[in-house]
Amino acid sequence: MRVRLEEKKYVLNKDYPIIEYTCNKCLTLSLSYLINNKNVCRNDVPDKTIDILILITTVSDHFEIRQTLRSTWLNYTRKNTANVRYVFLLGDRSGFALRTSIIKENAKYKDIVKGNFIDSYRNLTYKTMLGLKWTVSFFSKARFVLKTDEDVFVNIPNILKLIYNKSExxxxxxxxxxxxxxxxxxxxxxxxxxxxxxxxxxTYLPFCSGTGYISSMVLIKEIYNVSINVTFFPLEDVYIGMCAKVLGAKLKDII
Known part of the structure; x- marks a missing residue:
C-alpha cells in the first residue's frame, strides 16, 4: 500500500534540463513481500521509543555476511528488542536449495524482508524502495531510518549521539x-x-552514498510518497538523490 501525500505538487529545478526527472505517476512498482517480518516493529513497552530502524541491503546467498553482522555491530539491537531495530532486504533468486535456505534462516532469526523481484545489483533501487515501503507501511513510529549495505560496519552509539544532538x-x-x-x-x-x-x-544530481545514509521518518515518508512521480533510475543512491531534489531536501556530510 502506498501512502500518498495529498494536494502537494513537486517541481524540480531546471538545472539539469537534458533529462526529465519527474513524471506523472510513472513509477508503479508492484512490490510485494515474499517474506515479511512485521513483528520487528513490535513494541511491548508503550512508552519506549524506537530511535532508529536500520535497513540493510544484502544478497540472498550471503548468509555468512549476515551472520557476521548479527554477531558484531547488530548485537546492539538485542535481537530486535532494543531502541534500535533492523531488517535485511533481499530480492528473489531461483533455485530450490537457496530459497529453502532463506526460509530456514528467516525462521530462526525473523529479520528478513524479501521482495518479489530478481536479486541483482541493477535492482538495488527496487530493494531500497521495498525497504521504504515496508518502513512506511509497518514501522512509521521509528524516529529515524538508516539505510546501509551488508559490507558496512555501523557504529550505532555514535549514530545515536548524532541524532540526539541534532535530531531537528x-x-x-x-x-x-x-x-x-x-x-x-x-x-x-x-x-x-x-x-x-x-x-x-x-554528472548526476547530488546524492548521498548508498553505503549508508540517515534521515528522519518525516523525510523518509516524503521520499517514498514522491517516488511515484520520479523517473526510475537503476542506481539506488542516485535515485534517492533525485527524490530528495524534487522535495527540496538538503544533503549533508555528517560522517
Missing part, C-alpha cells in the same frame, strides 16, 4: 557521505554503467 536537522536532510559532483559511469564493464539513453548528462 534531519526533518529535511539526508545525511552521511554526500557528493555534489559525480561523473556518470560510461564503462560497460562497470556495475554502475549508465548509457546515454538513460542519462545524457555528464
Amino acid at each position: 536537522d534531519f526533518d529535511k536532510t539526508l545525511g552521511r557521505k554526500c557528493t555534489s559532483i559525480q561523473p556518470v559511469e560510461r564503462s560497460v564493464s562497470s556495475n554502475s554503467y549508465i548509457p546515454k539513453s538513460i542519462n545524457n548528462n555528464d
Whole structure:
C-alpha cells in the first residue's frame, strides 16, 4: 500500500534540463513481500521509543555476511528488542536449495524482508524502495531510518549521539557521505554503467552514498510518497538523490 501525500505538487529545478526527472505517476512498482517480518516493529513497552530502524541491503546467498553482522555491530539491537531495530532486504533468486535456505534462516532469526523481484545489483533501487515501503507501511513510529549495505560496519552509539544532538536537522536532510559532483559511469564493464539513453548528462544530481545514509521518518515518508512521480533510475543512491531534489531536501556530510 502506498501512502500518498495529498494536494502537494513537486517541481524540480531546471538545472539539469537534458533529462526529465519527474513524471506523472510513472513509477508503479508492484512490490510485494515474499517474506515479511512485521513483528520487528513490535513494541511491548508503550512508552519506549524506537530511535532508529536500520535497513540493510544484502544478497540472498550471503548468509555468512549476515551472520557476521548479527554477531558484531547488530548485537546492539538485542535481537530486535532494543531502541534500535533492523531488517535485511533481499530480492528473489531461483533455485530450490537457496530459497529453502532463506526460509530456514528467516525462521530462526525473523529479520528478513524479501521482495518479489530478481536479486541483482541493477535492482538495488527496487530493494531500497521495498525497504521504504515496508518502513512506511509497518514501522512509521521509528524516529529515524538508516539505510546501509551488508559490507558496512555501523557504529550505532555514535549514530545515536548524532541524532540526539541534532535530531531537528534531519526533518529535511539526508545525511552521511554526500557528493555534489559525480561523473556518470560510461564503462560497460562497470556495475554502475549508465548509457546515454538513460542519462545524457555528464554528472548526476547530488546524492548521498548508498553505503549508508540517515534521515528522519518525516523525510523518509516524503521520499517514498514522491517516488511515484520520479523517473526510475537503476542506481539506488542516485535515485534517492533525485527524490530528495524534487522535495527540496538538503544533503549533508555528517560522517
